[in-house]
Amino acid sequence: MPNPPDPLDPLLDRWTEPKGPVPNLAPEVWRRIAHEERNAPGIGGIWGELDSWLSRPPFAALFVTSCALLGLFLAEVRVNRQQRVQSAVLVRSYLQLIDPLLKANTVAKMP
């Protein structure tokens, strides 16, 4: 029973001995490495990408608006927190203002 033809056979038939080292092999290897590194997404790649996005007017406008909204949001959070604390202080101060007995007692308790 004959064996089925192997697809590797024609390739092996075309194979010949290498004719010595390829000229300029090392420079060619380094050139390819450098080319790959340039295209790799490293730090420069991220900044480059960011720069290209921010250079587009719609994205630049969106970015600046987002920064303004973030600043406003953080300010509102800060104001709310301060107002909560300050309200209690204001009530105490007002009560001391209208009640001399309370004021004198508070002053007396001060170290």
Place this chain on the structure above:
Amino acid sequence: MRRGGFILLLGLAVGIAAHVVYFNVHKPYDAGTLDGQLAWMKSELQLSDAQFARIKELHEASSPRLRALAAQVSQMQAEFVAFENTRRTSDRVDFIEFARFVEVRRNIDRECLDSTRRLVMAAANEMTESQREQYLGIVSATAPQARPLTN
């Protein structure tokens, strides 16, 4: 990169500027001054400009008297400490002097309570029903209580 960097810095500057301006506009009131306390009351009770002006006037008018009374109360407290020191060191009490002290202290306490009550009532009369309710809720912490004479 120059244009992207510029937009990045611009965004940062706009964000910081928005934060600073908003925070300064909505800055909490200064608790240490009468103006700060009244401004807080105006916002808290949602007083109209006319109500605020009248209430401010009432507070400013009674403020010197209340300060003077507070000074008298402090002085009485100092006198009591002196009495107590004398009693501890010499084991003697000048009962006539102490009776005078108690009487004066009692009068001052009464004056303090009356002044506070008059101011609160006058301010409350300038307010609407809901504002008055809220205001009296705030000042109820200072409602007349039985205070020991020697305190």
